Amino acid sequence: MSRKQANIRTPLGIATIIGDKHGIQQIxxxxxxxxxxxxxEVLESAVLQLQQYFSGERQEFDLKLNPEGTDFQKKVWKELSYIPYGTTHSYLELSRKLGDEKAIRAVAAANGKNPLWIVVPCHRVIGIDGSLTGYAGGLHRKKWLLELENPPLQQSLF
Known part of the structure; x- marks a missing residue:
């Protein structure tokens, strides 16, 4: 079966979803x-779940994933999927969870090569000082996604 593609509008631009019966390879x-x-048909669930995420109806994705990458990259991407909605981890925390805090640069590089935008939440990884460090989609999108997942509380006027 050949790979299929769908382009959908999101609040952050047009998302291209690529996959086949073995899973989603890229978003x-x-x-x-x-x-x-x-x-x-093979991409309908991914489209629906992304639409639900952007509308605030979904916090976790339930999709068959099949990204292309090295074993190390796949290990990092799997760990990213454990970061809960509305929370962040630092690159150092992620490196420690993977068993080697000295691998922080390799972890950051793998994070930057994540082919599954939003579904594997690389936007939830920040600098140890809380800064919004690099994001392939642009820091303005990273900030937008983090605010979607953790909106500021409305202050009372009275």
Whole structure:
């Protein structure tokens, strides 16, 4: 079975979803694409779950994933999936969870190569000082996603 593709509009731009019967291989932002008029059946669940996430109806994804990467990258991406909605971890914390805090640069590099935008939540990884360090989709998108997951409390006027 060949890979299928769907382009959907999100609040952050057009997302391109690529996958087949073995799972979703890639989700990326592609600002030059147009929306798909038809969604391949194998991608329908991914489209629905992303739409639910952006509307605030979903906090966890339940998709069959099949990203391409090295064993180390896949190990990092799997660990990313354990970071709960609305929380953040530092690159150092992530390195420690993977068993080697000295691997922080390798962990950061693997995080930056994550092919499954949002579904594998690399946006939840920040600098140890709380700074919004690099994000392939741009820091403005990282900030937007973190605010979606953890909106500021409305202050009372009275």
């Amino acid at each position: 990326k932002l592609d600002e030059v694409s147009v929306e798909s008029s038809e969604i391949p």
